[in-house]
Amino acid sequence: MATVRLDQKGRALTRAIPASFDKALAKFFGSGPNDIELAKAQHLAYREALLAANVEVTVLPSDDKLPDSIFVEDQAVVIDGHVLLPVPGHPARVAEQPPIAEFVTRQLTGTQVCSMNGEARMDGGDIIRLGDLFFVGRSSRTNDAGIKELRDLLTHLGHELRVVEIPGHALHLTSISSTPTDSVIFAPEGYLPEDAFGVLPEGCEVIWMPKDEAYGCNTIGLPNGQVLVAEGYPTVLATVEAMGLQPVVLDMSQIRAADGSLTCCSLFY
Numbered sequence: 001m002a003t004v005r006l007d008q009k010g011r012a013l014t015r016a017i018p019a020s021f022d023k024a025l026a027k028f029f030g031s032g033p034n035d036i037e038l039a040k041a042q043h044l045a046y047r048e049a050l051l052a053a054n055v056e057v058t059v060l061p062s063d064d065k066l067p068d069s070i071f072v073e074d075q076a077v078v079i080d081g082h083v084l085l086p087v088p089g090h091p092a093r094v095a096e097q098p099p100i101a102e103f104v105t106r107q108l109t110g111t112q113v114c115s116m117n118g119e120a121r122m123d124g125g126d127i128i129r130l131g132d133l134f135f136v137g138r139s140s141r142t143n144d145a146g147i148k149e150l151r152d153l154l155t156h157l158g159h160e161l162r163v164v165e166i167p168g169h170a171l172h173l174t175s176i177s178s179t180p181t182d183s184v185i186f187a188p189e190g191y192l193p194e195d196a197f198g199v200l201p202e203g204c205e206v207i208w209m210p211k212d213e214a215y216g217c218n219t220i221g222l223p224n225g226q227v228l229v230a231e232g233y234p235t236v237l238a239t240v241e242a243m244g245l246q247p248v249v250l251d252m253s254q255i256r257a258a259d260g261s262l263t264c265c266s267l268f269y
């Protein structure tokens, strides 16, 4: 999940692959999943990698009526223990939210839960966090009204929000970027202007990756110095190693086929 700092990644919610996963939306970089057993094995390996890094992992049961429901990142935004429940940007994904909302609300007892309303739309996958600086993608899933509601919460919490324009051929901000640490953004050349993230705080930087490694720019940095990376992106892998971090390489082929990336499959809370 992209809205927590490294030190806040102690617990992650995931959701099991449904039998209908081959019907998941795949309109951007995915060609559609075609091997559900392999998808299940990849999802298990993902959860095991989180567990091996001492993350407490919960798996919600699958729901065969909801082909995209493994992508829990989109359904709730958890920031410093506060919860924002967005209206998902694709109508087919709205029904995924109730069990996730119920889970995080129960886990974070006493927390402030805000729900988006009206015209506001947002997928959690459009948010990344660099320390205490936040970025949101204005995308086909996240609109200005949704961004305003996120900004209201972040202002209340004393955090800055910057808006990044997502090109029409990309799904989410997290489809093309991530923060493997609290001071580094990975992003691909050719998708965003060089100044897309603005002037960063001292000690922070954007590391631009080759355009053909856009998918690999989605990583999950963990508090123990490990970084989950997708298999097949050599520059991303070498960069993680050069940063003195330990990459954990995962085969994401079936999840990628559903337009899903590493961060999409977990919600840190």
Ligand code: GLY
Binding pocket: 024, 025, 026, 068, 071, 090, 093, 258, 259, 260
């Ligand atoms: N298949 C993931 C999404 O379109 O949201």
